[in-house]
């Protein structure tokens with residue numbers, strides 16, 4: 001349904017959550033991200049699209065310093081979350097990743113119970129004072145991930161025993177349990193069947209009410225369905241970034257036009 005208020009907010013970007021300037025990434029000698037500037041809006045789904053190897057995942061991983069875990073990776077530039085530079089020496093990456101959660105391509109629940117998967121982050125970060133509070137956090141996270149009804153009678157069962165789509169929703173519950181502000185999703189539906197994909201896409205739309213969501217996707221249809229803003233990457237450059245409708249109907253760069261019409265990629 002067309003939402004003029006949302007359209008206005010997304011178009012004017014009056015609510016910036018993340019502001020990246022001059023971001024460059026190298027893996028050894030490979031220059032994977034070249035001088036990227038981008039502002040990510042709050043309570044909006046932003047899609048990163050582009051051909052394989054163009055740097056979408058690399059840039060996504062810059063947003064919660066996941067590239068720190070890759071030895072050969074070197075990141076330059078500034079990324080502000082609200083007004084704080086996340087690459088400042090005083091920022092603890094573990095705390096940062098509680099604020100900027102991540103969901104991966106392949107569902108990767110811990111070999112623990114459904115309950116313990118979700119309770120893991122809140123326990124580490126001391127978010128609950130007692131068992132009742134932890135129970136509440138777990139329930140809220142599972143509800144937000146649209147998994148509560150399916151999981152409430154088997155909270156002690158292993159997370160790995162769920163179906164693929166349920167496992168991915170469990171990973172989303174695990175990510176939202178620490179009350180993040182931003183949720184990064186790296187091709188979250190690529191291992192899911194169409195029904196599970198539709199459920200996760202619906203969930204992404206609901207998550208937008210509370211979080212800034214950034215999703216890497218290979219599927220232009222998915223980007224068009226779930227996002228309000230889209231960034232097109234090509235050969236490590238951010239070629240074009242705009243309101244999703246405009247990217248898919250009236251892009252301004254010929255490289256974007258070629259990609260969305262299937263001529264490159």
Ligand SMILES: Nc1ncnc2c1ncn2[C@@H]1O[C@H](COP(=O)(O)OP(=O)(O)OP(=O)(O)O)[C@@H](O)[C@H]1O
Pocket residue numbers: 027030032050051052053054055056057058059070072218
């Ligand atoms: N851990 C790594 N070590 C070395 N090079 C890497 C690493 N990860 C990515 N690269 C290189 O960086 C470039 C960008 O890769 P990246 O995975 O970010 O692209 P992508 O657009 O997400 O690709 P895909 O859509 O295939 O997942 C590629 O040239 C890739 O080979």
